[in-house]
Amino acid sequence: MTTIADIRSAASRIRGHVHRTPVMTSATLDRELGAEVFAKCENLQKVGAFKARGACNAVLALDDAAAARGVVTHSSGNHAAALAYAASIRRIPCFVVMPDSAPAVKVAAVRGYGAEIRFCKQSEREAVCAAVQAETGATLVHPFENPFVIAGQGTAALELIEQVPELDAVIAPVGGGGLCAGTAVVVGSLLPRAAIFAAEPKAVDDAARSMASGVRQPRVENPKTWADGLMTGLGAPNFDLLRQHRVRVVTVEEGAIVDACRFFVERTKLVVEPSGATVLAALRAIAGQLRGKRVGMILSGGNTDFAWLRPA
Amino acid sequence: MTTIADIRSAASRIRGHVHRTPVMTSATLDRELGAEVFAKCENLQKVGAFKARGACNAVLALDDAAAARGVVTHSSGNHAAALAYAASIRRIPCFVVMPDSAPAVKVAAVRGYGAEIRFCKQSEREAVCAAVQAETGATLVHPFENPFVIAGQGTAALELIEQVPELDAVIAPVGGGGLCAGTAVVVGSLLPRAAIFAAEPKAVDDAARSMASGVRQPRVENPKTWADGLMTGLGAPNFDLLRQHRVRVVTVEEGAIVDACRFFVERTKLVVEPSGATVLAALRAIAGQLRGKRVGMILSGGNTDFAWLRPA
Numbered sequence: 001m002t003t004i005a006d007i008r009s010a011a012s013r014i015r016g017h018v019h020r021t022p023v024m025t026s027a028t029l030d031r032e033l034g035a036e037v038f039a040k041c042e043n044l045q046k047v048g049a050f051k052a053r054g055a056c057n058a059v060l061a062l063d064d065a066a067a068a069r070g071v072v073t074h075s076s077g078n079h080a081a082a083l084a085y086a087a088s089i090r091r092i093p094c095f096v097v098m099p100d101s102a103p104a105v106k107v108a109a110v111r112g113y114g115a116e117i118r119f120c121k122q123s124e125r126e127a128v129c130a131a132v133q134a135e136t137g138a139t140l141v142h143p144f145e146n147p148f149v150i151a152g153q154g155t156a157a158l159e160l161i162e163q164v165p166e167l168d169a170v171i172a173p174v175g176g177g178g179l180c181a182g183t184a185v186v187v188g189s190l191l192p193r194a195a196i197f198a199a200e201p202k203a204v205d206d207a208a209r210s211m212a213s214g215v216r217q218p219r220v221e222n223p224k225t226w227a228d229g230l231m232t233g234l235g236a237p238n239f240d241l242l243r244q245h246r247v248r249v250v251t252v253e254e255g256a257i258v259d260a261c262r263f264f265v266e267r268t269k270l271v272v273e274p275s276g277a278t279v280l281a282a283l284r285a286i287a288g289q290l291r292g293k294r295v296g297m298i299l300s301g302g303n304t305d306f307a308w309l310r311p312a
Numbered sequence: 313m314t315t316i317a318d319i320r321s322a323a324s325r326i327r328g329h330v331h332r333t334p335v336m337t338s339a340t341l342d343r344e345l346g347a348e349v350f351a352k353c354e355n356l357q358k359v360g361a362f363k364a365r366g367a368c369n370a371v372l373a374l375d376d377a378a379a380a381r382g383v384v385t386h387s388s389g390n391h392a393a394a395l396a397y398a399a400s401i402r403r404i405p406c407f408v409v410m411p412d413s414a415p416a417v418k419v420a421a422v423r424g425y426g427a428e429i430r431f432c433k434q435s436e437r438e439a440v441c442a443a444v445q446a447e448t449g450a451t452l453v454h455p456f457e458n459p460f461v462i463a464g465q466g467t468a469a470l471e472l473i474e475q476v477p478e479l480d481a482v483i484a485p486v487g488g489g490g491l492c493a494g495t496a497v498v499v500g501s502l503l504p505r506a507a508i509f510a511a512e513p514k515a516v517d518d519a520a521r522s523m524a525s526g527v528r529q530p531r532v533e534n535p536k537t538w539a540d541g542l543m544t545g546l547g548a549p550n551f552d553l554l555r556q557h558r559v560r561v562v563t564v565e566e567g568a569i570v571d572a573c574r575f576f577v578e579r580t581k582l583v584v585e586p587s588g589a590t591v592l593a594a595l596r597a598i599a600g601q602l603r604g605k606r607v608g609m610i611l612s613g614g615n616t617d618f619a620w621l622r623p624a
Contacts, residue, residue, distance in 0.1 A: 022334065024356075043581045044336075105578065266417065269355045269583040269614035302581035309618055 002147055002241060004189035007154035007182060014056040014152060017089055018046050021156070023163045023296075026268050033283060035290040038167070040160040043272050043302030047109065049229075050156050050179055050300050051082035051143075057152030058141045059086035067092050069137035074098070074125035077106030078229055078301050079143035084113035095138055097128045103228065103305050144176030145235040154182025160296050161186065167194055168293040171279045173300050174198035174207045174249060175230030177238025183298060188245030198242065198249045199282035201225040201257065207234040208249040211242060226257050226308050229275030229301065256281035258308045264299075265309070274308055276300040314459055314553060316501035319466035319494060326368040326464060329401055330358050333468070335475045335608075338580050345595060347602040350479070352472040355584050355614030359421065361541075362468050362491055362612050363394035363455075369464030370453045371398035379404050381449035386410070386437035389418030390541055390613050391455035396425035407450055409440045415540065415617050456488030457547040466494025472608050473498065479506055480605040485590045485612050486510035486519045486561060487542030489550025495610060500557030510554065510561045511594035513537040513569065519546045520561040523554060538569050538620050541587030541613060568593035570620045576611075577621070586620055588612040 021041045029037050042050040059071060070093030073083050080096040087094035094115040098107065099122040110117055120128045133140055141149065156179070161167060170187045174180040180198045187196045200207050204223035210216045219233025234242070242249075260277035264270045272280075279297040283290065333353045341349050354362040371383060382405030385395050392408040399406035406427040410419065411434040422429055432440045445452055453461065468491070473479060482499045486492040492510045499508045512519050516535035522528045531545025546554075554561075572589035576582045584592075591609040595602065 048581060265577075265583050265618070269360060271577050271581040271583060306577070306618075306621055309621065 001237070001244065002150045002154070002181065002185050004185055006147070006151040007158055007186055010053070010057040010148070010151040011155045011158055013060050014053055014155065017056045018052050019044065020159055021045050023160065024268065024270070028267050033287050033290055035292065036294045037283065038160070038164045038294070038296045040156055040296060040298045041270065042156055043270060043276060043299050047078065047081040047085045048301055048303040049078035049082065050153055050298065051078040052085055053155050054149035054152035054178055055079060055082035055086040055141065056089065058146055058148040059083070059090055061148050062139060066139050069139065070094060071141050072097070072129055072132045072136070072138040073141050073143060074129045075143050077102050078303055080115070081106060081109040081113060083141055084110050084115035087115065088113050093136070093138065095132045095136065097125050097132065099125065105305050106303055109303065144178035145237055147237065150178050150182050150237065152182070153179040154186050156298055157183040157186035160298065161190060164294070164296060166294055167191060167296045169195040169197060169290065170296040171197035171199055171282060172298040173227070173230055173275050173278045174200050174234065175275065176232045177207065177234045177242060179298065179300055180247065181238040181241035184241055184245035184247050196245055196247045197282060197286070198247050199278035200249050200251050201227045201230055201278060202251040202253055204231055205251045207242070208251050210234055210239055211247065211249050226254055226274035227278055229273065230278065250282035250286055252278050252281035252285060256284065261308050270299070271302040271304065272299050273301045273304040276302065313549070313556065314462045314466070314493065314497050316497060318459070318463040319470055319498055322365070322369040322460070322463040323467045323470055325372050326365055326467065329368045330364050331356065332471055333357050335472065336580065336582070340579050345599045345602055347604065348606045349595065350472070350476045350606070350608045352468055352608060352610045353582065354468055355582060355588060355611050359390065359393040359397045360613055360615040361390035361394065362465055362610065363390040364397055365467050366461035366464030366490055367391065367394035367398040367453065368401065370458055370460040371395070371402055373460050374451060378451050381451065382406060383453050384409070384441055384444045384448070384450040385453050385455060386441045387455050389414050390615055392427070393418060393421040393425060395453055396422050396427035399427065400425050405448070405450065407444045407448065409437050409444065411437065417617050418615055421615065456490035457549055459549065462490050462494050462549065462553070464494070465491040466498050468610055469495040469498035472610065473502060476606070476608060478606055479503060479608045481507040481509060481602065482608040483509035483511055483591045483594060484610040485539070485542055485587050486512050486546065487587065488544045489519065489546045489554060491610065491612055492559065493550040493553035496553055496557035496559050508557055508559045509594060509598070510559050511590035512561050512563050513539045513542055513590060514563040514565055516543055517563045519554070520563050522546055522551055523559065523561050538566055538586035539590055541585065542590065562594035562598055564590050564593035564597060568596065573620050582611070583614040583616065584611050585613045585616040588614065
């Protein structure tokens with residue numbers, strides 16, 4: 001199980017390769033929620049998402065022989081760009097297996113970092129990934145179940161609580177659960193009285209049902225959500241960590257996700273992708289519990305094609 | 313003529329009422345331009361634009377008797393919101409005369425700060441404004457010719473050169489010329505060897521023609537440009553200040569403005585309105601002169617309805 005020590009090691013390992021992202025506030029939002037909200041801007045992170053943290057930690061932790069054979073992953077997008085970025089730092093090969101449905105902006109980002117892309121159907125991702133491993137000897141860096149990835153993602157929350165003292169609650173989005181699990185370890189270990197929330201689209205609510213039932217539920221097949229980074233099912237170690245640190249999952253409607261995206265671009269002038277904007281949608285849903293509290297929210301990424309901005 | 317002392321006074325006067333906005337950098341942009349570019353993020357300013365600076369300075373400089381009668385302006389948008397914000401700080405009435413064509417997002421912003429709006433045709437703005445003055449005794453705060461407004465706008469550049477040492481050049485957009493004149497005074501006074509550039513849409517190039525001819529040219533009537541904040545003609549004191557500090561105007565095409573807006577949202581995750589994005593379009597146009605230089609650019613605002621994002 002990932003510990004705070006793993007996350008501190010990750011922070012040392014990736015320093016200089018990722019941004020210490022700023023924390024922003026909005027008087028408008030604080031007024032609306034009756035709380036003090038602190039946004040950790042991972043949308044301003046390298047590659048436009050927190051995923052740079054986990055990928056850098058995993059790549060930098062490889063021994064030289066393994067590193068020389070390269071790394072491979074299957075990913076809905078941000079992890080792919082992140083792994084390509086991390087591999088480029090270490091000048092090693094990177095292979096990315098991506099679904100045909102991946103947003104064009106994410107495909108371009110991966111190519112821009114010099115990775116080799118292999119497209120396939122969503123359902124064939126793992127098989128194609130295994131074939132690349134067999135062919136090249138590359139190390140699989142799973143987007144959310146790899147312990148170095150989980151520890152790396154936790155460094156965002158570690159920075160946040162250094163930047164903002166005395167938080168009463170922290171919220172992160174949950175998909176596969178790498179960011180959420182890393183956040184839970186940090187907050188559970190260093191701020192034991194603080195509440196830990198996870199934001200999940202109602203359309204893909206396996207994490208909410210897993211936490212409610214105590215048994216990890218299968219992923220939702222072909223979910224329809226704007227939050228393309230949260231379509232995957234909750235990972236096994238991630239689920240254990242969420243249980244250990246008593247994370248409370250808040251599910252959100254699609255309309256609330258779009259409203260949150262719009263709030264960010266219109267009022268804060270920040271581009272937050274739908275997956276990241278779920279945290280604001282969730283805070284709005286539980287505003288009654290937050291009055292007078294100091295709340296940290298992790299804006300996980302900013303990579304989007306803005307389709308949600310067009311009038312329906 | 314506005315001096316650096318006026319701008320330092322403005323900085324003291326408005327402190328605590330406006331943000332000390334962050335300066336951001338982009339490795340991608342630096343690579344593209346072969347220069348080090350520092351973006352002063354006035355899109356993250358109160359009311360979403362540098363205009364908060366000038367309006368606060370003008371309102372806070374009023375004596376109590378004048379302040380009690382309120383303030384009035386005609387504006388294409390950001391100055392209106394800014395004056396409404398400044399008036400709300402001092403709890404005095406604010407009247408705003410706006411063209412019918414003002415973007416909805418800007419109208420909503422002005423209303424949100426509690427100002428009273430009077431709509432009129434673009435051509436009748438000054439007459440309607442005079443009528444409001446006569447009726448209420450409110451003080452006119454001109455959007456760019458008022459000396460307190462010019463001094464206030466200059467505080468953005470003053471902060472920028474405190475935040476980033478040894479700049480070789482600074483660029484700001486030019487419309488009426490409040491920001492550009494204030495910037496010119498700061499850079500001309502404190503960094504006498506630095507180049508001062510102004511970015512102007514080709515579609516409304518009166519500043520470029522004024523500077524080239526040495527005679528202030530009339531405003532372009534009904535210009536068609538994405539940069540709705542730069543449609544007005546260069547003001548008289550502004551022109552004199554641009555001449556005094558030898559500002560070089562760079563004109564930019566509409567397509568380059570849209571490309572720059574897209575670059576900001578896609579690569580930097582910042583919303584920059586078309587008027588503000590002109591500075592990047594201009595830097596791209598003169599990249600050959602900037603190799604190896606340290607360049608400050610003032611991203612003037614982030615208020616936009618994103619119409620430029622839609623496919624044509």
